[in-house]
Amino acid sequence: MKVFKLIFKNALRHKLRTFLTILGISIAVIAFGLLRTVVTIWSSSVDAAGADRLITRQSVSFIFPLPLAYKPKIEMIQGVTKVCGGVWFGGVYKDKSNFFARSAYDDNMFEVYPEFVVAPKEFDEYKKTRNGCVIGSGIAQQYKLKVGDQMVLDGDIFPGRWEFVVSAIYKPKNKNTDATQMFFHFDYLNERVKQEYPGRGDMVFWYVVQINDPAKSAQISEQIDSIFKNSTAETKTETERAFTQSFVAASSAIITAMNYMSYAIIGIIMLVLANTMIMSARERTREYAVFKTLGYSAFHLTGLILGESLLISCIGGGVGIALLYPIVAGFEQVMPKGFFPFFFIEPVTVILATGSALLIGVLAAVFPIHKALNTKIVDGFRFVG
Amino acid sequence: MEPIIQVKNVSKSYWRNSLEIPVLHDITLNVEDGEFLALMGPSGSGKTTLLNLIAGIDRPSQGELNVAGTDISKLNESGLAKWRSASVGFVFQFYNLIPVLTAYENVELPLLLTKLSRAERKKHVEATLNIVGLGDRMNHYPKQLSGGQEQRVAIARAIVTDPVILVADEPTGDLDKNSAKEILTLMTRLNKEFKKTIVMVTHDQHAAERATRLLHLEKGDLI
Known part of the structure; x- marks a missing residue:
C-alpha cells in the first residue's frame, strides 16, 4: 500500500463532496481563464505594437x-x-x-x-x-x-x-x-x-x-x-505602443474590474476548497491521533493533508483547463463578428490557471495541517466530531 | 534484570483555563519483562492517563519514565514518535481502524515507517493476521467485520512491528461477552506464547483475571 493510495482513498471518502468541490474549482478555473483571455486579448494590440514605430498625429x-x-x-x-x-x-x-x-x-x-x-x-x-x-x-x-x-x-x-x-x-x-x-x-x-x-x-x-x-x-x-x-x-509624436495604449486606456476601468474579478474568483474557490479540507480534517481528528500514535511524524501528516488538497485542486484545475479550450472556442463563435480581431488562450493564462490551482491546493491545506499537528494525541482521541 | 517499565515519582496535572487539575500523584511503579499488568479503578482515577504516559502519547508533569531502556520523559516529539513506532503497540477500546483501508492495509500502516520491502511487509502482515485468526479476512474493510474481528485487526496492527510492550485501553469495553472472551484469550496467548509485556486498563473483572498482576488506582494514587 502506498501513501498515494491512502491520499486517493481519503479524497474519495465523501464522493459527492469531492465531486462538487472539483466541479467548483473547474468552473472557477474556466471563469478565470475566460476573463484572463478577454483581458489579454484586449491589451494584445499594445503588445503587438512595433518598438521601432512612431505615430505622428495632430496634437x-x-x-x-x-x-x-x-x-x-x-x-x-x-x-x-x-x-x-x-x-x-x-x-x-x-x-x-x-x-x-x-x-x-x-x-x-x-x-x-x-x-x-x-x-x-x-x-x-x-x-x-x-x-x-x-x-x-x-x-x-x-x-x-x-x-x-x-x-x-x-x-x-x-x-x-x-x-x-x-x-x-x-x-x-x-x-x-x-x-x-x-x-x-x-x-x-x-x-x-x-x-x-x-x-x-x-x-x-x-x-x-x-x-x-x-x-x-x-x-x-x-x-x-x-x-x-x-x-x-502642430503634431504629437509618440511610440506606437503609447498611441495604442491611449485607445485601450479608455476601457481600462473595465479591464481593471475584470482583472479584480478573475482574482476574486480564485479567492472564493480557495475558501470553498479550504472549507472542504477543514471539514475532512475535522472528521479525521481521531485518525490523525492514531497515525501519530503509530509513529507518523508531522512530515507524514502534512503530506497526507497537503496531498489530498493538491489532488483535489489539481484535478479541478486540470478539468477546468481542459474544458477552457472548447469553451473559449464556443465563446468566440457567439461573440459579434470582429469584436475581437483574434481570440485564443495565451500560454500565460494556462500557466496562471495552473499556478492558481496549485496555490489554492497549498493554501487550503494550511489551516487543517496546523490543526492536525497542534492537536495533542490524547485530545485527538477525546474528540467527538 | 531491570524492569522493562520504570515509573518513578510521576505526577500529572491538566490545566483547564487557569485551574490546575491533578490526575496522578507521585506514582512509582515497575513492570517486569513478560508481565501482564491490569490497571483497574473507577472513572477519573487516572488509569488511562498512566497508560498514556507509559505509552509515550502524553508527558508527565513531574517524574521519570523509563520504558525499554529509554527515558521517554526526555524525548522530544519526533523522538517520541520514532520510539513509539518501534517500541509500543496500542489497542484502543474503539479499535480506531482507518475505515478506507482494508484489514491488510490497516495492519501494514506501522510497517510503512520501516525500511522493510513490500514483500517483507506482506510476509509480516499475513503472518500477524494469521496469528489473530483473520487470515481469510485480509481484504475486508472495517465496516465488513464484526466488532471482535475489528479489535483483532487492531491487535494485529499493534503487534505487527513486534513491539517491546503492548498497551491496551479497555480492549473489551465495546465488545459482547463472546467477542471479549476471544480477545482476552488472544491477549493471554500473546503474553504467554509470544512473551509480550502487556499493560491493560480495564473495568472488567473477567479481563483483569487474565492478567498476571492487578493494580488499583483511585483518585490518582496506586492503592
Whole structure:
C-alpha cells in the first residue's frame, strides 16, 4: 500500500463532496481563464505594437488631418528610415454589424508593418490595381472572400460608393497580429477626395514613422514635433505602443474590474476548497491521533493533508483547463463578428490557471495541517466530531 | 534484570483555563519483562492517563519514565514518535481502524515507517493476521467485520512491528461477552506464547483475571 493510495482513498471518502468541490474549482478555473483571455486579448494590440514605430498625429486629436507636405520633412530627420501616411476610412461593408478596420495607406506600408505577410505575386497585383485592396486572412475566411473578388464599401467619413478588388490576402506573422484589417491605396482615396471634396485632399490622419533605433524614439519624437511647432497643424509624436495604449486606456476601468474579478474568483474557490479540507480534517481528528500514535511524524501528516488538497485542486484545475479550450472556442463563435480581431488562450493564462490551482491546493491545506499537528494525541482521541 | 517499565515519582496535572487539575500523584511503579499488568479503578482515577504516559502519547508533569531502556520523559516529539513506532503497540477500546483501508492495509500502516520491502511487509502482515485468526479476512474493510474481528485487526496492527510492550485501553469495553472472551484469550496467548509485556486498563473483572498482576488506582494514587 502506498501513501498515494491512502491520499486517493481519503479524497474519495465523501464522493459527492469531492465531486462538487472539483466541479467548483473547474468552473472557477474556466471563469478565470475566460476573463484572463478577454483581458489579454484586449491589451494584445499594445503588445503587438512595433518598438521601432512612431505615430505622428495632430496634437489636438488624430481625427484632425495633417498635410501631405509633412512627409518629406519627417523623412529628412536623422534616424528615420521610412514614413507612411495613413487615413482611417471607416465605411460600411454590406451591413453595419460587419465591423473591421479599413484604412488607406501609402504603398510602403507593408515594409513598415512586416507582420502583415503578403505573397510577392499578390502584392505586385495590388500595386498594379488602382482600386485594389489587401485584406486579412480573418476577413477572407469570415466573409468567404478570395483574390479577385469585389468589395463595395459605403463611405461615411468619405461618403459615396467605393468599389475595391481584393488583390491580396495577408497572413499574420504572429499569433497576436490582427488578421481582420483591410488596407487600400492612399492615392486611390486621395484622387477621389480631391475631386469630390477639394478642401480635404492631400491630407492624412497620421504618419507611421519607422526609426532605426528604438532607444532614440523620445529624441526623434521631439525633433518631429519641434519642426511643426507653431504651424496650423502642430503634431504629437509618440511610440506606437503609447498611441495604442491611449485607445485601450479608455476601457481600462473595465479591464481593471475584470482583472479584480478573475482574482476574486480564485479567492472564493480557495475558501470553498479550504472549507472542504477543514471539514475532512475535522472528521479525521481521531485518525490523525492514531497515525501519530503509530509513529507518523508531522512530515507524514502534512503530506497526507497537503496531498489530498493538491489532488483535489489539481484535478479541478486540470478539468477546468481542459474544458477552457472548447469553451473559449464556443465563446468566440457567439461573440459579434470582429469584436475581437483574434481570440485564443495565451500560454500565460494556462500557466496562471495552473499556478492558481496549485496555490489554492497549498493554501487550503494550511489551516487543517496546523490543526492536525497542534492537536495533542490524547485530545485527538477525546474528540467527538 | 531491570524492569522493562520504570515509573518513578510521576505526577500529572491538566490545566483547564487557569485551574490546575491533578490526575496522578507521585506514582512509582515497575513492570517486569513478560508481565501482564491490569490497571483497574473507577472513572477519573487516572488509569488511562498512566497508560498514556507509559505509552509515550502524553508527558508527565513531574517524574521519570523509563520504558525499554529509554527515558521517554526526555524525548522530544519526533523522538517520541520514532520510539513509539518501534517500541509500543496500542489497542484502543474503539479499535480506531482507518475505515478506507482494508484489514491488510490497516495492519501494514506501522510497517510503512520501516525500511522493510513490500514483500517483507506482506510476509509480516499475513503472518500477524494469521496469528489473530483473520487470515481469510485480509481484504475486508472495517465496516465488513464484526466488532471482535475489528479489535483483532487492531491487535494485529499493534503487534505487527513486534513491539517491546503492548498497551491496551479497555480492549473489551465495546465488545459482547463472546467477542471479549476471544480477545482476552488472544491477549493471554500473546503474553504467554509470544512473551509480550502487556499493560491493560480495564473495568472488567473477567479481563483483569487474565492478567498476571492487578493494580488499583483511585483518585490518582496506586492503592
